[in-house]
Ligand SMILES: O=C(O)C1=C[C@@H](OP(=O)(O)O)[C@@H](O)[C@H](O)C1
């Protein structure tokens with residue numbers, strides 16, 4: 370995929386696809402609830418399609434009818450033993466949340482995914498699930514997938530998570546549905562709370578206080594209508610592009626702006642961005658808004674601490690913005706970036722350097738001295754969708770032409786990304 374410097378502004382309106390985190394959860398909770406769950410604006414990206422395929426293998430009917438996905442749930446104990454290994458593709462969310470559900474089943478299962486998934490850390494879920502009494506092992510003994518899971522009866526525990534990870538938290542909460550007592554999770558900083566909101570919406574009993582969530586076991590979950598808001602992580606690339614390209618003004622409609630996800634908006638505003646939220650509303654507990662973005666002159670800032678989990682997937686595009694901003698941007702406390710689809714600290718830093726940016730990798734983030742002229746070059750995306758989209762944005766603002774190696778990996782979370790970008794730049 371080749372991206373040329375954009376010489377005219379981005380103008381117009383767009384709807385980004387449905388939120389990836391919420392789409393995964395709608396299928397999972399729909400499958401373990403009684404009755405039909407209808408999901409609209411479901412993200413048809415490869416990751417969420419992997420979640421659908423895993424639940425189909427466990428006897429759940431999931432069909433598309435016009436604009437809706439219909440999940441025919443069979444209740445907490447209605448899944449059947451899959452005949453084959455469950456393939457999660459490239460999706461960490463599928464792997465970790467599904468493992469929590471599988472741990473409490475009455476059957477054994479095997480779960481694996483692509484090369485990237487097979488190198489991502491799974492000890493972070495093996496440890497709490499084992500404390501609950503689950504039989505979960507890393508088949509190669511390296512703490513990664515493939516995972517073998519023996520379904521067992523589970524004990525309620527309190528888990529003090531060393532990482533602020535919604536995948537770890539959600540894994541433990543989902544296993545907690547099958548436990549003999551209440552289960553709670555405390556995390557160092559609050560991570561995205563879509564599981565808590567949706568579990569409550571489907572009828573589970575939970576309480577949340579600061580960074581601790583407690584769930585009661587064995588609820589009666591009932592199928593619901595879920596309308597998935599647009600994904601702020603996908604909107605982030607258009608926010609970034611409109612901020613960088615002179616004269617741009619775009620409106621992104623119906624974006625999820627849950628406070629545990631909207632760190633990108635807070636950071637952009639602190640960098641001097643002209644962003645206005647319109648039509649703010651909150652259906653099903655998930656706030657949404659239309660986001661108006663105008664080209665702005667940005668300056669560097671420090672990004673660290675509790676805001677990090679609320680923008681973790683947006684750091685690649687934030688780093689691109691920082692490279693075009695005046696002054697220094699320091700990103701700290703973001704060591705989780707090393708264990709995503711690629712090592713996002715190394716890959717962002719090496720690609721920004723290749724374009725001419727002045728940037729240094731650190732142990733838990735990076736330091737970007739913005740304002741150097743950037744020039745298009747060959748970008749190795751490492752087949753990481755966030756890297757491809759972040760460097761597509763860099764390519765629009767840099768001199769010359771940027772080539773994205775394996776740029777088609779955007780299909781993981783945003784199949785129509787390049788088309789939507791082209792539509793706004795016409
Ligand atoms: O729970 C989720 O839906 C997600 C949580 C985050 O991962 P971690 O929980 O590993 O931080 C995020 O990076 C991922 O894209 C989606």
Ligand SMILES: C=C(OP(=O)(O)O)C(=O)O
Pocket residue numbers: 416459460461462463682709710755782
């Ligand atoms: C890290 C990501 O997803 P996952 O962990 O589900 O693979 C992502 O989408 O940036």
